[in-house]
Amino acid sequence: MDLLTRVYRSFEIFWLSARLWLLYKPEELARRWLRLPEASEARINGKHARAADWILACAFRLRGVIIKMCQAVATRSDMFPPEFVDKLKACHDAIPPKPWDLVKTTVERELGKPIDAVFTEFEHTPIASASLAQVHAAKLVDGREVAVKVQYPDIEQIVRTDLANMRRACIVYEWFDKEPLELLPLLTELTTHLGYELDFEREADSAERVRELFSDNEHVVVPAVHREWSTKRLLVMEKVEGMKITDVDAIKACGIDPEDVLQDLMDSYVRMILAAGFFQADPHPGNLMVTPERKLILLDFGLSKELPEGYGLGLFELMFSLMTLNEAAMIRAFQELGFETKTGDTDTFLILSRRMLARSDTGTFEGEFTEEMTDELFDAIRENPVVRVPSDFVLVGRVFSFLSGIAHTLGGRANVLAAMGAGPPG
Amino acid sequence: MAQPVAEPDRLVYTPEEILDSGSYEEPLIAGGVRCHGGFDAEGQYRSPRTIHRAPAILAWKAQLAREGHDLIEIDRALMPPQYPSVEQGALLLRNGVRDPIARSLTIISIVEGFGAIIREVAVPDLGEVVVEPTEGTALAHLRGGLFEAHARDESGYREEGGHKQMWEAARDLALESPKIPGDVLMRMMGRSGQRKKAKRPYPQLDEKLERMLQMMAQVLVVEVFAEGTFAWGVELLSNPEVSAEPEAAGNMVRYVQADENPHVEYLRTALSEVRARTLRTVDGGTIPGRTVVDGLLHRILHNMIHSRPEEQRSDLRENLAEAMKVASNPKALLEEFDSLDRVWTPPDRTGFEPVTAA
Numbered sequence: 001m002d003l004l005t006r007v008y009r010s011f012e013i014f015w016l017s018a019r020l021w022l023l024y025k026p027e028e029l030a031r032r033w034l035r036l037p038e039a040s041e042a043r044i045n046g047k048h049a050r051a052a053d054w055i056l057a058c059a060f061r062l063r064g065v066i067i068k069m070c071q072a073v074a075t076r077s078d079m080f081p082p083e084f085v086d087k088l089k090a091c092h093d094a095i096p097p098k099p100w101d102l103v104k105t106t107v108e109r110e111l112g113k114p115i116d117a118v119f120t121e122f123e124h125t126p127i128a129s130a131s132l133a134q135v136h137a138a139k140l141v142d143g144r145e146v147a148v149k150v151q152y153p154d155i156e157q158i159v160r161t162d163l164a165n166m167r168r169a170c171i172v173y174e175w176f177d178k179e180p181l182e183l184l185p186l187l188t189e190l191t192t193h194l195g196y197e198l199d200f201e202r203e204a205d206s207a208e209r210v211r212e213l214f215s216d217n218e219h220v221v222v223p224a225v226h227r228e229w230s231t232k233r234l235l236v237m238e239k240v241e242g243m244k245i246t247d248v249d250a251i252k253a254c255g256i257d258p259e260d261v262l263q264d265l266m267d268s269y270v271r272m273i274l275a276a277g278f279f280q281a282d283p284h285p286g287n288l289m290v291t292p293e294r295k296l297i298l299l300d301f302g303l304s305k306e307l308p309e310g311y312g313l314g315l316f317e318l319m320f321s322l323m324t325l326n327e328a329a330m331i332r333a334f335q336e337l338g339f340e341t342k343t344g345d346t347d348t349f350l351i352l353s354r355r356m357l358a359r360s361d362t363g364t365f366e367g368e369f370t371e372e373m374t375d376e377l378f379d380a381i382r383e384n385p386v387v388r389v390p391s392d393f394v395l396v397g398r399v400f401s402f403l404s405g406i407a408h409t410l411g412g413r414a415n416v417l418a419a420m421g422a423g424p425p426g
Numbered sequence: 427m428a429q430p431v432a433e434p435d436r437l438v439y440t441p442e443e444i445l446d447s448g449s450y451e452e453p454l455i456a457g458g459v460r461c462h463g464g465f466d467a468e469g470q471y472r473s474p475r476t477i478h479r480a481p482a483i484l485a486w487k488a489q490l491a492r493e494g495h496d497l498i499e500i501d502r503a504l505m506p507p508q509y510p511s512v513e514q515g516a517l518l519l520r521n522g523v524r525d526p527i528a529r530s531l532t533i534i535s536i537v538e539g540f541g542a543i544i545r546e547v548a549v550p551d552l553g554e555v556v557v558e559p560t561e562g563t564a565l566a567h568l569r570g571g572l573f574e575a576h577a578r579d580e581s582g583y584r585e586e587g588g589h590k591q592m593w594e595a596a597r598d599l600a601l602e603s604p605k606i607p608g609d610v611l612m613r614m615m616g617r618s619g620q621r622k623k624a625k626r627p628y629p630q631l632d633e634k635l636e637r638m639l640q641m642m643a644q645v646l647v648v649e650v651f652a653e654g655t656f657a658w659g660v661e662l663l664s665n666p667e668v669s670a671e672p673e674a675a676g677n678m679v680r681y682v683q684a685d686e687n688p689h690v691e692y693l694r695t696a697l698s699e700v701r702a703r704t705l706r707t708v709d710g711g712t713i714p715g716r717t718v719v720d721g722l723l724h725r726i727l728h729n730m731i732h733s734r735p736e737e738q739r740s741d742l743r744e745n746l747a748e749a750m751k752v753a754s755n756p757k758a759l760l761e762e763f764d765s766l767d768r769v770w771t772p773p774d775r776t777g778f779e780p781v782t783a784a
Binding site (some may be wrong): 082270271274275277309310312313316320323324325326327328329332417419420421 | 459460539542543577581582583584585586587588590591606608610611612614615617
């Protein structure tokens with residue numbers, strides 16, 4: 001990446017930061033000095049909406065890390081106002097692809113040989129493109145069909161530059177704001193996740209681990225990795241085809257009940273997260289497909305996560321206590337999972353538990369309930385900033401948030417307890 | 427202090443009454459967790475939600491007997507032995523091999539908690555699916571508090587722990603809060619997690635009714651077989667040689683055991699009431715309740731007595747040798763463990779075999 005580009009990216013980030021500061025702070029300071037009442041909620045929400053528009057526009061211009069940051073914000077309803085969360089969700093959609101020449105150069109550099117030496121066919125138009133890489137269909141010289149994930153050239157440098165710029169901007173923001181949103185921890189988390197996503201060897205390891213986990217489950221497919229042609233920046237995988245998991249009409253046309261698909265999805269994620277403690281943490285609809293034989297295809301293991309030992313059991317306890325309306329067990333589970341209050345007391349947990357349990361008079365075990373509870377938890381946490389949420393939990397919450405969205409689209413309800421292995425009572 | 431209210435002729439109760447625990451002289455606190463139930467002035471344990479539920483069940487049973495119908499009786503000889511046995515469990519613990527027992531106790535606690543799923547069972551309009559009246563029966567009170575009481579007993583409710591937390595407390599008392607093996611949930615979910623849709627045994631019935639009866643029959647069998655698990659838990663965890671808190675841990679399992687009694691009793695009463703009635707089929711015909719209930723019980727018992735012993739055995743043995751590595755002489759320990767094996771042959775008959783025409 002040349003100096004001019006670096007300067008341009010830095011300028012864009014700082015110009016955005018300055019505009020955001022000017023949008024909020026002068027009025028706030030003026031009101032304080034002039035002892036005027038605080039701005040109305042509607043006015044503040046309007047500013048949030050404008051700010052989110054500016055950030056989104058900047059993200060689409062610069063791409064790279066800022067897109068990732070926006071995606072992260074869009075999943076943190078516990079920290080950010082709904083205007084940001086709703087608008088920045090647009091960053092989950094497809095990003096314009098990079099030109100073929102650039103892709104070809106990258107592939108040949110990674111292979112260390114001409115593209116024809118490995119592939120007899122290589123589609124110039126990608127199947128999918130995202131913030132860090134794009135995926136092309138191809139055929140190996142032995143005739144096997146593959147999907148090739150190609151990392152954008154210079155993306156590592158872009159990521160480094162962007163992260164440094166954003167860290168500086170966050171530090172400046174925290175200097176000026178007495179009660180700042182906690183952006184730096186989010187940035188640190190993002191830095192870790194980006195490190196994972198840029199390492200395709202790690203992604204190959206993760207895919208193989210999950211493939212092994214479901215090796216004897218005929219309802220789940222994880223494409224095999226062709227390690228001989230894969231590198232840190234190039235991932236060659238078995239090509240699998242299916243319908244998008246949210247394409248309800250296509251699923252029904254194959255004689256498949258969407259509710260069965262949803263239960264398979266819930267079973268798979270409950271197994272990965274709670275039982276194995278290792279999971280594909282990016283289940284957006286683009287990464288999940290269904291075959292006409294009702295097999296669930298899991299794709300993209302760039303953001304896979306290993307949970308600390310015993311964390312799955314802790315999450316199980318929290319979910320279980322939520323579903324069985326047991327607030328005492330819920331408080332213990334919050335503590336075991338690493339939730340913290342600034343004072344170290346448990347009153348805040350009690351407030352959270354009661355608020356969540358107040359949503360339902362009787363327990364119910366189906367997907368929608370879990371979604372409501374997850375939303376309620378994050379809302380309660382945002383309104384009660386003394387609670388610190390462990391980052392592992394955030395990632396799990398994000399996964400269930402995605403799954404809930406898919407559940408809505410499929411129009412069904414998944415039985416979470418059944419996915420946990422619940423049979424008749426003892 | 428409120429005591430169970432004996433009203434032998436009263437057959438109709440409100441849900442609030444069925445769920446009423448009354449008050450206790452002293453609450454049950456296990457491992458720092460407030461659990462359900464408690465103690466009277468004499469220090470006797472009284473189960474939760476039994477003030478009206480216990481006499482109600484007695485009254486429904488008496489009514490059934492007055493009408494000349496028998497009560498379902500599951501032969502305890504069908505109950506497969508626990509694996510590992512008490513002797514094998516004690517042997518493991520004496521030799522410092524705690525993982526298999528900690529895992530078993532944790533799985534028992536989770537399975538108990540899953541009992542809350544019974545509150546999700548849909549109850550059909552009984553007037554539409556049962557020919558004879560059902561007023562003043564256990565059957566008529568399933569949605570009116572019986573399922574909910576059962577669910578609360580198993581998983582706890584609000585600020586009170588239930589059987590799940592009581593088994594955890596028993597484990598932690600006896601084994602001094604052992605480290606829970608990381609594979610517990612994987613064992614519970616089964617490694618592959620494949621679930622097959624079972625064929626409906628009585629497709630001529632209203633589907634909701636069929637599902638409810640299936641669930642009740644399954645739960646009744648599990649509850650009856652759980653008596654073996656309770657006896658095992660009491661004996662093993664009360665053993666001062668292997669338990670750090672033999673009295674407290676053993677008592678905790680005894681309390682759970684006492685709480686389970688109303689579950690067995692309301693389920694066998696309600697199923698016996700179905701057995702004494704006629705069910706409507708979706709095509710406008712009828713089928714004797716006895717045919718359906720006995721058919722379901724036979725299938726469930728037959729499957730469980732043949733599959734459960736092997737499941738328990740393979741589950742424990744999956745990494746028994748690995749767990750035994752902490753012992754001073756693992757090989758000798760495994761041999762001694764195996765020498766304590768008891769051969770159990772499932773009985774030929776379940777007692778609910780379909781009647782064939784002569």
